[in-house]
Amino acid sequence: MGSRLVAMGHYQPSRVLTNDELARMVDTSDEWIRDRVGIASRRIADTETVADMATAAAGKALANSGLTPADIDMLVVATCSSVDRSPNVACRVAAKLGMAAPAAYDLNTACSGFSYALGTVDHALSAGAARNAIVIGAEKLSDFTDWTDRSTCIIFGDGAGAAVVTATTEGEPSGVGPVVWGSVPAKSDAVRIEGWRAYIQQEGQAVFRWATTELAPLALQACERAGVAPEEIAAFVPHQANTRIIDGIVKRLGMPNAIVAKDLVESGNTSAASVPLALSKLVERREVPSGAPVLLFGFGGGLTYAGQVVRCP
Known part of the structure; x- marks a missing residue:
């Protein structure tokens, strides 16, 4: 057995922070930022939490998949920016989406987190430990950004992306390759x-x-x-x-x-x-x-x- 991606979803906050706005906050410019890192703008969350953004992305992925919350028996969130130690983001997302009793855990390997999480979910589905899963990458890096440091504040943004992953049936080729x-x-x-x-x-x-x-x-x-x-x-x-x-x-x-x-x-x-x-x-x-x-x-x-x-x- 293996697994495959059946649907995607994403969410970004509505607030857009442009390079020109940053240039009024620190010693930088639109030209310098574009040349150094290639970024023109980024989205910044205000009251939204990591769990809020993760839920929005997961909800869209779930809607695109044709499955219901009751079908999901595993939920994994990759994040390094949740300010709460417990409960984990995954359990909060599961509660917000109305899931009954999924296996739910967070994973923190920072920027590689989504591929790490997808790898662990693929292994679980391939082993028969779950049937349908949601894998989410969600970050609110603005909570940890020093807005006076021009070397870092120009880089980071907030948002979330999610994938619905299901186990393949007998004889069906896997849609997720070895990690x-x-x-x-x-x-x-x-x-x-x-x-x-x-x-x-x-x-x-x-x-x-x-x-x-x-x-x-x-x-x-x-x-x-x-x-x-x-x-x-x-x-x-x-x-x-x-x-x-x-x-x-x-x-x-x-x-x-x-x-x-x-x-x-x-x-x-x-x-x-x-x-x-x-x-x-x-x-x-x-x-x-x-x-x-x-x-x-x-x-x-x-x-x-x-x-x-x-x-x-």
Whole structure:
């Protein structure tokens, strides 16, 4: 047995924070931000919580799937920005959606979180531990952003993306390929949110060098394990860190036919939400045919990475 994605959904707050607005807050400019990270705007949540945004995205994915809350027996939320230790975000989402008794847990590997969560759910469904699951990436990074630090406040945004995943039937090919995941513990301090009232801190150059030099071979491993040649990939959805990192990885992948997601231009870096948010928009705009192979690859805090090839819902 295996699993497959059957529907996507996403949510972003209504408030848009532009580069020009940021330039009135810190010493920066629209031109400098676009050149440095490729971001034009980002969405910022006001009263909405991580659980609120996760619920909205999951509700849309559920509606698109044709399933009901009663059909879902597993719910996983990838996030690094929930301010509450307990109850976890997953249980709050399950309660808001009216689910009865799903297995519900949060997972924190920061920006690689959605692919990590999808990997664990795929394993559970393949083993028969659940039948239908929702996997969510949701972040409210604005709660942890130092709005006086121009090196970080230009980067991050808020939002959520979700996927409904179901177990495949006997004889049906799996729509979620084997996960390639791992970490670099020696560089764990490169991206940090430490303490009780913390701001995001990162060693930008260290992350950039790691991402542009070491991740492409790992992404290609995900293609190899799924039995899909790079030239067959219809879309590449990496973590939306910045355009320079994305371009550096793409240059080494050899995927001439792939659409490359760059949702960060309008959404900023939304950590664990970035991959499902970008994929959901591609599906919504019908830019990728249903059933086409899509390479997902998340990377970031930890340092951690995870990726897999999925069939587009």
